Amino acid sequence: xxxxxxxxxxxxxxxxxxxxxxxxxxxxxxxxxxxxxxxxxxxxxxxxxxxxxxxxxxxxxxxxxxxxxxxxxxxxxxxxxxxxxxxxx
Amino acid sequence: xxxxxxxxxxxxxxxxxxxxxxxxxxxxxxxxxxxxxxxxxxxxxxxxxxxxxxxxxxxxxxxxxxxxxxxxxxxxxxxxxxxxxxxxxxxxxxxxxxxxxxxxxxxxxxxxxxxxxxxxxxxxxxxxxxxxxxxxxxxxxxxxxxxxxxxxxxxxxxxxxxxxxxxxxxxxxxxxxxxxxxxxxxxxxxxxxxxxxx
Numbered sequence: 001x002x003x004x005x006x007x008x009x010x011x012x013x014x015x016x017x018x019x020x021x022x023x024x025x026x027x028x029x030x031x032x033x034x035x036x037x038x039x040x041x042x043x044x045x046x047x048x049x050x051x052x053x054x055x056x057x058x059x060x061x062x063x064x065x066x067x068x069x070x071x072x073x074x075x076x077x078x079x080x081x082x083x084x085x086x087x088x089x
Numbered sequence: 090x091x092x093x094x095x096x097x098x099x100x101x102x103x104x105x106x107x108x109x110x111x112x113x114x115x116x117x118x119x120x121x122x123x124x125x126x127x128x129x130x131x132x133x134x135x136x137x138x139x140x141x142x143x144x145x146x147x148x149x150x151x152x153x154x155x156x157x158x159x160x161x162x163x164x165x166x167x168x169x170x171x172x173x174x175x176x177x178x179x180x181x182x183x184x185x186x187x188x189x190x191x192x193x194x195x196x197x198x199x200x201x202x203x204x205x206x207x208x209x210x211x212x213x214x215x216x217x218x219x220x221x222x223x224x225x226x227x228x229x230x231x232x233x234x235x236x237x238x239x240x241x242x243x244x245x246x247x248x249x250x251x252x253x254x255x256x257x258x259x260x261x262x263x264x265x266x267x268x269x270x271x272x273x274x275x276x277x278x279x280x281x282x283x284x285x286x287x
Contacts (some may be wrong), residue, residue: 009173013166017159024155027285032143040281047162047277055165055270057172057263061107068118075123076278083132084286087139 012054019047037084041077049072108247109264117156117271120180120234125273127230128282131223138219143287148213153204157197158276163195165273168242168266175254175262183262184249185258187242191268194239224283231275238272241265 004010023043026036030067052069059066107114131196135142165200171186208214208221215225254262 007173009166009169013162016162020155020158021160023158023281024151025286027151027155028094032287033208037286040286044278047220048274051162051165051270051274051277055169055273056267057108057169060105062105065107065114069121072118072121072125076128078287079129080132080282083129083136087136 008034011049016047016050034049034088037081047076062076076087109260109267113264113267116126117267121275122269124231124278127227128278128280130228131282134219134223141218142220145218145224146266146284146287148211148225149284150204150207150245151284153200154280156282157200160193160197160200161273161276164190164197165270167193168269171245171249172259172266174211175249175259176256178255180249180252182254183254187246191242194235194242196237198232198239200229201235227279227283231272231279234272234275238269241268 023040026040031039049070052066052073056069058069167186167189170185171183171190174180174182174186213220213221242265245262248261
């Protein structure tokens with residue numbers, strides 16, 4: 001069982017399951033507004049980063065590729081955050 | 090004694106390496122920028138229609154969306170295990186991982202078809218209103234990418250059955266795997282955005 005946790009891909013998968021459950025729960029309780037939006041974007045960011053670094057294996061890739069993919073995640077998250085911030089005003 | 094010391098392996102940090110083929114990554118980047126534009130379009134279109142978006146978002150099947158997220162992250166995980174197996178020259182485990190990844194994709198499609206079917210049954214279509222226009226375009230465009238990803242997995246599965254990949258060369262497998270992970274990554278953003286955030 002402990003051998004299972006030695007593989008970073010296995011650890012990433014478990015975190016992804018729990019994080020998906022968190023977003024699911026936030027939806028079920030009807031979370032809305034600034035705090036909920038920030039929480040969901042943070043969860044999506046953590047999940048996306050795990051997929052990029054552990055599944056796409058860009059952890060050990062030349063820095064430019066890491067920056068491109070992680071930059072995409074920051075760009076998308078930032079644009080969504082901006083739009084939601086405008087909509088809350 | 091000193092002679093032995095000279096032949097002991099020295100820990101050299103592994104060179105930075107991009108998995109798979111460069112053109113595949115260029116294609117992945119282009120696809121992702123396209124989706125970035127779609128996601129931003131949704132978010133900014135919502136600014137002018139907040140009440141309408143919030144109202145119709147409630148009609149979406151959040152459980153179907155969440156289960157589909159679990160299917161894609163699990164499918165991705167199986168494919169990572171397949172790549173790891175190929176590097177160990179274990180083609181059997183590699184093809185098993187690819188096959189399981191494919192099945193997760195098939196599960197995703199089945200749930201989506203059921204989801205669309207129930208929407209059509211309620212008389213809700215692409216043209217119903219702005220929210221559904223976005224819901225259908227974003228999810229259907231992603232749906233097509235799941236299908237393409239599964240075609241890639243099917244090819245990889247056949248090749249792993251022929252033991253085409255191993256410690257000598259795993260580039261083709263890594264490239265296809267990267268595309269499959271992109272499909273997963275896109276849904277990780279799409280699900281909270283369209284189904285949950287309000």
